[in-house]
Amino acid sequence: MSMRLLMMAGLLASAVAQTAVADDAFECRFTVECFETETCGETDLGIAVTQVQPQASIYQIITDAETMSGKGHTVETGGFLFQGGNVNGAHLLTIAVGGSARYSVQYFEGPMVITYHGQCEEVV
Numbered sequence: 001m002s003m004r005l006l007m008m009a010g011l012l013a014s015a016v017a018q019t020a021v022a023d024d025a026f027e028c029r030f031t032v033e034c035f036e037t038e039t040c041g042e043t044d045l046g047i048a049v050t051q052v053q054p055q056a057s058i059y060q061i062i063t064d065a066e067t068m069s070g071k072g073h074t075v076e077t078g079g080f081l082f083q084g085g086n087v088n089g090a091h092l093l094t095i096a097v098g099g100s101a102r103y104s105v106q107y108f109e110g111p112m113v114i115t116y117h118g119q120c121e122e123v124v
Contacts, residue, residue, distance in 0.1 A: 028048075029119055033116055036113060036114075045116055047063050049093065059071070069084050072093075080095040081095075089109075090105070099119050102116065102117060103116040
């Protein structure tokens with residue numbers, strides 16, 4: 001590989017690292033809620049995402065209604081992914097570089113799915 005390609009690869013990796021979502025703790029606010037196949041509507045849902053076991057990549061999502069644990073990590077492209085759940089169902093949170101987020105909850109009862117659209121920020 002030429003020196004120029006190595007330098008370009010290094011610069012790209014550095015740029016991704018600088019814009020990557022940190023993965024310690026987040027505060028998220030969701031303003032759009034989509035329930036099953038119904039038309040999406042306005043909502044005001046806040047969640048906290050906290051790393052509870054760093055060596056095992058275990059995180060908790062805490063809402064007003066429930067708390068769930070799961071695996072979380074920063075992906076190669078710089079976004080953050082949480083996959084977890086509890087006795088009520090499965091939870092998936094994706095946070096893009098820049099903070100745009102989607103939170104999906106699939107409940108066993110029903111079954112039913114609710115998807116939220118919003119924004120997350122790193123808690124410093």
